[in-house]
Amino acid sequence: MEGMEFLEFRRVYKIYHNGVRALTNINLSVREGEFVFLLGPTGAGKSTVMKLLSREEVPSAGDVWLDGFRVNRLEDDHLPYLRRNMGIVFQDLRLLPMRTVFENLVFPLEVMGLRRTVMNRYAREVLEVLDLEEKRNHLVEWLSGGEKQKLCVGRAVIHQPKLVLADEPTGNLDGHSAYEMVSGLFQLCREGGSTVVMATHNERILKAFPGRRVYLDRGEIVRDSFRE
Amino acid sequence: MFVREVFRRFRRNPQLFLMGILSIFFTQLIVNVFIVGYLELDKLGTFRGDAFSVRAYFPDDVTTGQAEEVAERLRGYPEVAEVTIVSREQARLKFLEYFDLREEDLPPEENPFPLSVEAASPRVEDVPSLAERLRETGSFDEVLYGGRNVELFLRFYQMLLSTGGVILLGVFVFSLVVITNVIRISMQSREHEIQVCGLMGATERFIRRPYLYEGFLQGIFAGLAAFVVTYLVADFTLEFLHAAFPFFPWVETEDILVPTLVVNTAMGGFVGFLGSFVASNAVLRGKRRQ
Numbered sequence A: 001m002e003g004m005e006f007l008e009f010r011r012v013y014k015i016y017h018n019g020v021r022a023l024t025n026i027n028l029s030v031r032e033g034e035f036v037f038l039l040g041p042t043g044a045g046k047s048t049v050m051k052l053l054s055r056e057e058v059p060s061a062g063d064v065w066l067d068g069f070r071v072n073r074l075e076d077d078h079l080p081y082l083r084r085n086m087g088i089v090f091q092d093l094r095l096l097p098m099r100t101v102f103e104n105l106v107f108p109l110e111v112m113g114l115r116r117t118v119m120n121r122y123a124r125e126v127l128e129v130l131d132l133e134e135k136r137n138h139l140v141e142w143l144s145g146g147e148k149q150k151l152c153v154g155r156a157v158i159h160q161p162k163l164v165l166a167d168e169p170t171g172n173l174d175g176h177s178a179y180e181m182v183s184g185l186f187q188l189c190r191e192g193g194s195t196v197v198m199a200t201h202n203e204r205i206l207k208a209f210p211g212r213r214v215y216l217d218r219g220e221i222v223r224d225s226f227r228e
Numbered sequence B: 001m002f003v004r005e006v007f008r009r010f011r012r013n014p015q016l017f018l019m020g021i022l023s024i025f026f027t028q029l030i031v032n033v034f035i036v037g038y039l040e041l042d043k044l045g046t047f048r049g050d051a052f053s054v055r056a057y058f059p060d061d062v063t064t065g066q067a068e069e070v071a072e073r074l075r076g077y078p079e080v081a082e083v084t085i086v087s088r089e090q091a092r093l094k095f096l097e098y099f100d101l102r103e104e105d106l107p108p109e110e111n112p113f114p115l116s117v118e119a120a121s122p123r124v125e126d127v128p129s130l131a132e133r134l135r136e137t138g139s140f141d142e143v144l145y146g147g148r149n150v151e152l153f154l155r156f157y158q159m160l161l162s163t164g165g166v167i168l169l170g171v172f173v174f175s176l177v178v179i180t181n182v183i184r185i186s187m188q189s190r191e192h193e194i195q196v197c198g199l200m201g202a203t204e205r206f207i208r209r210p211y212l213y214e215g216f217l218q219g220i221f222a223g224l225a226a227f228v229v230t231y232l233v234a235d236f237t238l239e240f241l242h243a244a245f246p247f248f249p250w251v252e253t254e255d256i257l258v259p260t261l262v263v264n265t266a267m268g269g270f271v272g273f274l275g276s277f278v279a280s281n282a283v284l285r286g287k288r289r290q
Helices: A046-053 A076-083 A101-105 A107-111 A116-130 A145-157 A175-192 A203-208 B002-012 B014-047 B064-074 B088-098 B124-137 B148-188 B191-199 B204-244 B253-289
Strands: A007-015 A021-030 A035-039 A061-066 A086-089 A163-167 A195-199 A211-217 A220-227 B054-057 B082-086 B116-120 B142-145
Touching (some): A035 A046, A046 A195, A101 A116, A116 A145, B002 B014, B002 B204, B054 B124, B064 B082, B064 B124, B082 B088, B204 B253
Parallel strands (some): A035 A195
Antiparallel strands (some): B082 B116
């Protein structure tokens, strides 16, 4: 276990049931508090990397290690506790439609069993940052695409997780909002010590922010670089 | 938050929610028919109290003191609610009164009646076993209870209890199957949300909780609806029956209020909760296998 990085992929292969080879021999190490952009064309395997980290999928071969735990071998009963240390921004948002903005936002705190007063305190801060205070009690279906996206990011970070997985988090945002949102994630990474893995196609974001860039193509890592 | 969420689901998909309520509602109505039937028979049993008591006749040589001793022993039996000693003279007077005879028709010196006891059981259906128990004591020459009517009544009473039990069990299983499937459909239509909850770190217990609330509330609503409908129908029908057949011991509307309310809400809530539990277990187990 000694010398292990916060996040590691060791010879990971992923072949889906339909025969699609999504990842081939992925070896990747990420330090705690690092900000990593996952880049590559559609179908390169970026989302699969995210899914393996959240144990939405398991590798066909190899191991995924996270914070000292072999994610792919973890018992089902222990999974919720691993996931409580994660914040996920889904590509398709996946907000809970029967819940209000507030209820969606505090959901990660609710599953942790925090009290309503504590949840209120956390939510107030995040809603202010997201500029969604006035829509606190609205059902999410009444929000615009951009507001939903912001809410999704807020939900991923409200509990200050150790790892944030963001799959195309700027997809529905205009240039300014996208910049603000990634700035927020950077701040969380620097000040809160969270590790952020973000898959994106947004060239403007890539030009605007420093950090590590891991390029995937056809399920393989083709370049791993760092931009100051 | 869970209860609010259940109401939002109801607003979004009322058909599914109402289907669950209706399935429990109809089964609770059937339950209520049996409750009212049982209460009516019970009332009839109480009304015909004399007919449902057991008479046991001592041998001729038994003294009043010995009879008192036996009666005292009988009072300790669980099947015995009340024991009254009927003296020879009391029996003679009863006989004269019953047949509207004069004193000289049966003078005391010609009194043929032996000393006896009248024992009543707390429940009508216990009368035969009480009679058997009195026979087993060996203290009596003869033990009698009721006549053909009583036998018929008890047979009908037993039939109601046994067939009612079977039907109620069937009704319970039926409503459980329906509510289980309704909740299962409800969960499967929200599979996506369940998956998100899991990815947010929710345990299965946490995921299951709103569905348990949903089933429980459906059961409670269904039970209350069945109670209200039963009350309205019973009130109307019994008022008519009381007016049409005033001498028959009809059960009063007030008598059925508490039992139906308690049974409907408790059984409705229980069936709803159990159905949701079974459904959520099945769905979550299916997801684990995927």
